[in-house]
Amino acid sequence: MPKLEPYDKRADYSYCLGLYPCHALLDSRPGAVQRLLLHPDGLGSEGVEKLRGRCAELGVREEMAERVLKRESKKDNCFAALVFEKYQLALDPEADHAVFCQISDGGNLGTACRAAVGFGYRNLAVVRPCVDVFDPHVLRASMGAFFRLNARVYDSFDEYRAEFPERETCPFMLDGSVPLNDAARNAGHPHTLVFGNEAAGLPAVFRTYGQSVRIPQSDEIDSLNLAVAASIAMYTFKNING
């Protein structure tokens, strides 16, 4: 087996750290899993043994890798990780989509992935330049939810639009023309929610792609955190009539 290098966004493999995320990866993308890394202090615990059993069934090789676990997690108590091959998936054209443009913070993207799975947005596009979606710390912030998504990285929003023309598109902007609840009440399917960069938001041209949406909020804050704004939007679109 090749030596495991420190995580590199150019490599074709990444690390899934922690028990809960590892189970999510095994549930959703078992074919991508290459190796199980274990810490001696975790052996015998119920969670680790369950993971070992699932890997054994799949024929995934296990190995003691305390040093690699510590290096990748930057913690002493990370007891298990999976090495897996990076993948690209196609988005379902019949499903609602969430699109994240030029997200710079990995924690925000991971947190938004969690909410996306939680509220049934299983198809997620990420537009460059953006944080590396396979960075172990993004995956960890998602608590493994990333693996349950059809996620695809696009070089531009135009590339996404070329693949999915004529969808109902809702760009979220601080000065959007329609308040969230109205937009959610009137939305059809399949629709696409679009969110911009943490600092800059979406450029003005996005107004031409669909009716822009605002989340009503006090002008005593500059804006909401991006993951918070996206999560409120996804919750409301799925629950406004519930």
Add this chain to the structure above:
Amino acid sequence: MPKLEPYDKRADYSYCLGLYPCHALLDSRPGAVQRLLLHPDGLGSEGVEKLRGRCAELGVREEMAERVLKRESKKDNCFAALVFEKYQLALDPEADHAVFCQISDGGNLGTACRAAVGFGYRNLAVVRPCVDVFDPHVLRASMGAFFRLNARVYDSFDEYRAEFPERETCPFMLDGSVPLNDAARNAGHPHTLVFGNEAAGLPAVFRTYGQSVRIPQSDEIDSLNLAVAASIAMYTFKNING
């Protein structure tokens, strides 16, 4: 003037880092401000000069403190900070409250503060053991929103309840008995929303304090991020009828 020490939660002063948070502090708690710290590279920029002007009007002493700014922000491009005296405020008994019990992550608390101000929950209780609310990184995650809140730290939820007995209380729990939209539609004022620790949530005893509320979500995630859950709750309570 005394030497500025590295931030210490036991000290009676803290640091407010960055222009936007500094303006929020000057807007809301000008009497707490003690010193303005400046970086030579920031002099002449519009934002910094505006801050200097406001401090001069208030008689706040300014000083060059490049080293302190770098140390506290861990960044090279933090151009201004305010040193301020820590304070405790009383919560408004007539207003709706948000209570955060045993929050361990400062980023979560700061992010939730931003949403709390954004959605009009201006009275916030924090129950120990919890992250230090005056930690500069919590204040920064709030983008200064913390300063716009009436925030108070309690040793226990019982201490909070003793001060505010017989309020309508909505504890948020993964297996809460009422879905969020129904709880929000039926809520009176003043009410109290209660959120628990990131990993453990609220203990079962909180069911006896009021009707527990759940945010409907797929069982394919372990839970939502805490700041996300609290923000969705606050948004929905304030906007369900809008």
